[in-house]
Amino acid sequence: MRRSINFVCYTTMILLGLYLAGYQNVIDSITGEYSIASSVMGIIIALHFTGSITAPVIFGEISDRKGSKVIILVALFILISGLLAASVFQNIYVLALGIFLVGSGFSVIEGTLSAVLSNINPGETVKVINLSQMYFCIGAVLGPLITLFIINQFGSWRILFVLLILLFLLIIFLFSRFDLGKVEGGTVTEKCLTLNENEGKIHSIALLKSKSFLLLCIAMFLYVGAEEGIAFWTTTFFKHAYNNIVWGSYALSGYWTGMILGRFLAGIFPKKGIMFLFIGTFLSIASIILALLVKSEIIGFISFSLIGLGFSVAWPMIISITSDKFSKYKGTAVGIMMSLGAAGGMVIPLLIGLFDNIDRIKQAFWMFPVFAIIILLAVLKSEKMEV
Numbered sequence: 001m002r003r004s005i006n007f008v009c010y011t012t013m014i015l016l017g018l019y020l021a022g023y024q025n026v027i028d029s030i031t032g033e034y035s036i037a038s039s040v041m042g043i044i045i046a047l048h049f050t051g052s053i054t055a056p057v058i059f060g061e062i063s064d065r066k067g068s069k070v071i072i073l074v075a076l077f078i079l080i081s082g083l084l085a086a087s088v089f090q091n092i093y094v095l096a097l098g099i100f101l102v103g104s105g106f107s108v109i110e111g112t113l114s115a116v117l118s119n120i121n122p123g124e125t126v127k128v129i130n131l132s133q134m135y136f137c138i139g140a141v142l143g144p145l146i147t148l149f150i151i152n153q154f155g156s157w158r159i160l161f162v163l164l165i166l167l168f169l170l171i172i173f174l175f176s177r178f179d180l181g182k183v184e185g186g187t188v189t190e191k192c193l194t195l196n197e198n199e200g201k202i203h204s205i206a207l208l209k210s211k212s213f214l215l216l217c218i219a220m221f222l223y224v225g226a227e228e229g230i231a232f233w234t235t236t237f238f239k240h241a242y243n244n245i246v247w248g249s250y251a252l253s254g255y256w257t258g259m260i261l262g263r264f265l266a267g268i269f270p271k272k273g274i275m276f277l278f279i280g281t282f283l284s285i286a287s288i289i290l291a292l293l294v295k296s297e298i299i300g301f302i303s304f305s306l307i308g309l310g311f312s313v314a315w316p317m318i319i320s321i322t323s324d325k326f327s328k329y330k331g332t333a334v335g336i337m338m339s340l341g342a343a344g345g346m347v348i349p350l351l352i353g354l355f356d357n358i359d360r361i362k363q364a365f366w367m368f369p370v371f372a373i374i375i376l377l378a379v380l381k382s383e384k385m386e387v
Contacts, residue, residue: 262312
C-alpha cells in the first residue's frame with residue numbers, strides 16, 4: 001500500500017509541475033488573446049499565488065486534526081473547478097477566478113502530499129521530499145514542450161487545461177481508494193515545540209513564535225518568489241534580452257531539467273543537503289549573472305539550465321527541516337510554509353511584471369542573486385537553532 005500511495009503522490013506531483021510550467025509558457029498567448037498589458041498579466045499570474053496564501057494554513061490545520069485524505073480530495077475538486085472555469089469561459093474575469101481557484105487547490109495538494117510522503121516513509125523525509133520535487137520538475141520540463149505541441153496542433157492553450165482536468169479526475173479516483181490514516185494532534189515533545197494549554201488549540205500560533213520557524217518562512221517566501229519569478233518570465237526575458245521567444249521555451253524546459261538533476265542527486269545523497277545548498281547557491285548566482293551579461297541564446301539556455309540546477313535543493317531542504325523540526329504538527333507547519341511561499345510567488349512575479357512594462361526586465365533579474373544569499377543564510381541559521 002505504501003508503494004502505491006508513493007506512486008500516486010509522485011504522479012500527482014508530475015501533473016502539478018506540468019500545469020505550472022505549461023501555464024508559465026502560455027502567459028504571452030493569454031496576454032495576446034485578451035489584449036492586456038504585461039502589468040495586468042502580472043496581476044493574473046499573482047492570482048495563482050493569492051489563492052495559495054490562506055488555503056494551506058486553513059487546510060493544514062484541518063489535516064493535522066482530521067486527516068489528509070479529505071483535504072487532498074477537496075483540494076483536487078477546487079483545482080479542477082478552476083481549470084474548468086479558465087478553459088471554458090472566454091472572459092478575463094472568469095479566467096482570473098479560475099486561476100485563483102487553481103492556485104488555492106494547487107498549494108494545498110503540494111503541501112499535503114509532502115506531509116503524507118513524510119508520514120508514510122519514516123526516516124526518509126529528505127529522500128522522499130526531494131524525489132517528489134524531482135517528479136514535479138519532470139512535469140515542469142514536459143509542460144512547455146506539451147504546450148507548444150498543443151498550440152501548434154490545436155491552436156489554443158485551453159486544450160492543455162482540458163487535458164489536465166481529465167488527468168486530475170483520474171487522480172481523484174485513485175486517492176479515493178486509499179486509507180491515508182490520520183495525523184493525531186496532541187502535545188508536542190520538547191524536541192519539537194513546547195506549547196501551553198491555550199496555544200495548543202491553534203497550532204499556528206505556537207509555530208509562529210519559533211524564531212527557527214520564522215527564518216524558514218523567510219527562506220520559503222524568497223525561494224518560491226525567485227523560482228516562480230524566473231520561471232514565469234523566462235520567455236519574456238528571452239524576448240527582451242535575446243529577441244527570441246522560442247529559445248525562451250527551451251530555456252524554461254532546461255531550467256526545470258536542472259531542477260530534476262539537482263533534486264535527484266539530493267535524493268540519492270540525503271545527508272549532503274547542506275553541501276548541495278552551498279554549491280547550488282553560488283552556481284545559481286554565477287549563472288544568473290552570466291545570463292544578464294552575455295547576449296547569446298545558447299549561453300542564456302545554458303545559464304537558465306544551471307540556475308535550475310543551483311536552485312533545486314533549496315525547496316526540499318526547507319520542507320525537510322520543517323517536517324523534522326516540527327513533526328508533531330507537520331500539516332500545519334508545511335501549510336504555513338506553502339502560504340508564505342505563495343506570498344513570495346505572488347509578490348515577486350508581480351514586481352517583475354511592473355518592470356517589464358517599461359522594458360526593464362533585465363534589471364529586475366538582478367534581485368535574484370541577492371535572494372539566493374539570504375535564502376542560504378536563513379536556512380543555515382535555522383538548521384542550527386533550537387526550536
